[in-house]
Amino acid sequence: MLSAEHPARREQVDVAAIFAAHHPGLVRLALMMVGDQPTAEDVVQEAFERTHAGRRRLRDPSKALTYVRSAVLNGCRSVLRRRMTAFRRAVPYEPPIWSAESAVMVGEDRREVLAALQRLPRRQREALILRYYLDLSDREIAEVMGIGASTARSTIARGLTALGRELGEKA
Numbered sequence: 022m023l024s025a026e027h028p029a030r031r032e033q034v035d036v037a038a039i040f041a042a043h044h045p046g047l048v049r050l051a052l053m054m055v056g057d058q059p060t061a062e063d064v065v066q067e068a069f070e071r072t073h074a075g076r077r078r079l080r081d082p083s084k085a086l087t088y089v090r091s092a093v094l095n096g097c098r099s100v101l102r103r104r105m106t107a108f109r110r111a112v113p114y115e116p117p118i119w120s121a122e123s124a125v126m127v128g129e130d131r132r133e134v135l136a137a138l139q140r141l142p143r144r145q146r147e148a149l150i151l152r153y154y155l156d157l158s159d160r161e162i163a164e165v166m167g168i169g170a171s172t173a174r175s176t177i178a179r180g181l182t183a184l185g186r187e188l189g190e191k192a
Contacts (some may be wrong), residue, residue, distance in 0.1 A: 034076040034085040040069055043086060047093050064100060068092035080145035137187035145180030152177055 044065065053062035072089050079085060138146050144166070151162045161172040 024149055027142070034072070034079055034082045036073045036076055039072075039086055039089060044069075044090070047089065050090070051093050051097050054094070055100050061097075064096035065093055068096055101136060133188060134184075137184055140187055141180060141183050144176055145183055148173060148176040149180045149184065 047065045047068070048058075048061050051064045052058060055061050062101050071092055072085060074181065076082075076085070080086065111153070138149065141149070147166060148162055151157045151165060157165065159170045159173045159177075163170040166173065166176075168176070
């Protein structure tokens with residue numbers, strides 16, 4: 022049994038015409054919502070895909086544009102929800118040590134430390150280099166420098182204090 026509305030329900034929605042006329046405006050709408058062009062374009066594309074797939078199920082084909090707009094807004098809301106969920110669960114970003122930015126920072130820090138080391142008295146500079154670059158013990162440093170182990174420890178301590186002053190650190 023066919024109703025009087027049945028032929029109207031079968032009226033095809035011209036999704037291509039809606040796309041041609043309203044795509045730029047819908048992308049602008051999505052851009053304002055999500056904040057970046059690629060995501061906005063994806064949201065609009067998905068809305069049109071869903072509209073095209075369900076065009077036969079639309080009760081009122083004259084409201085297809087309204088449906089697409091709603092789909093765009095809902096898609097934007099979904100994107101924003103996913104972003105918020107990801108943001109809440111995200112681990113704070115720490116760039117890997119091998120990144121270009123990290124390499125520059127490490128290189129700059131190393132240059133500053135080496136320049137500050139050069140300004141220290143010879144004995145303090147040698148003690149710090151033996152400890153922190155060659156990883157020698159107090160006894161080994163004392164043997165290399167020809168001094169006692171306690172003198173090596175105190176020289177390292179004074180050298181660290183002087184190095185901190187050179188680098189502008191507060192004690």
